[in-house]
Amino acid sequence: MQQDKDNKGSMTVAEAGRKGGETVRNERGREFYETIGRKGGATVKAERGRSFYEEIGRKGGETVKAERGAKFYEEIGKKGGDRVKATRGPNFYEEIGRKGGQKVKKLIEEGKRAARALQEAQAGAAAAPAAPAAPAAEEERAPVAADEATPERTE
Template sequence: MSTVEAGRKGGSVVRDKYGGEYYRQIGKKGGTALKEKRGSEYYRQIAQKGGQANVSKYGPAHFSEMGKKGGNATKARQDPDFYSRIGKLGGAARRRKKAEAQE
């Protein structure tokens, strides 16, 4: 049995014994511990590195295409008034922020 097969078998036994929720809990616990140890700035830095790596790998056009796909999927999923409603919400928030700044 290879190391990979042994690891997979062990992981399956743990999953069957404790369930999928177990992995979510230990993942959350590990993430919280890492945040306490390294701070939230650490996450910002690794996200930035990951984003830069993706731009290098796929190029800017890839992200434009992904944005269009996401917009089209949202358009298909929502009713025709969706963009009108969220536009008004954004405009109202901007007006509130501007009014608060003037006070």
């Protein structure tokens, strides 16, 4: 640390940064950091898009898994489940299970209806005789006699 100091009594870059950060915190407060954090996050999102966050999240998850193991995820999952149970009560899981089951049932019924409608449409198309082709544009006009084709001029 002593090597980072240029002159006797001066501070290191780390010390100066820490001192400056403390001064800003004391002058502007926590909200300032929240505001600039949100602005920075919005800028990164606009510049890099959603895939950037997906990528860094995946990399972070892989790093945590390598450092702490799969058991870590089991532990934090259990802690989270216990916290939800404590705050929302044990009936919460029954409720979301019932809602999920109802949603699945509804989706299955919609899928079956769509499949039946498709089969009926295909069966109806196969049973119906083919319609004659529409006449071409020139066939639609009535034939014109040669003397009617050009109007006579009377001058």
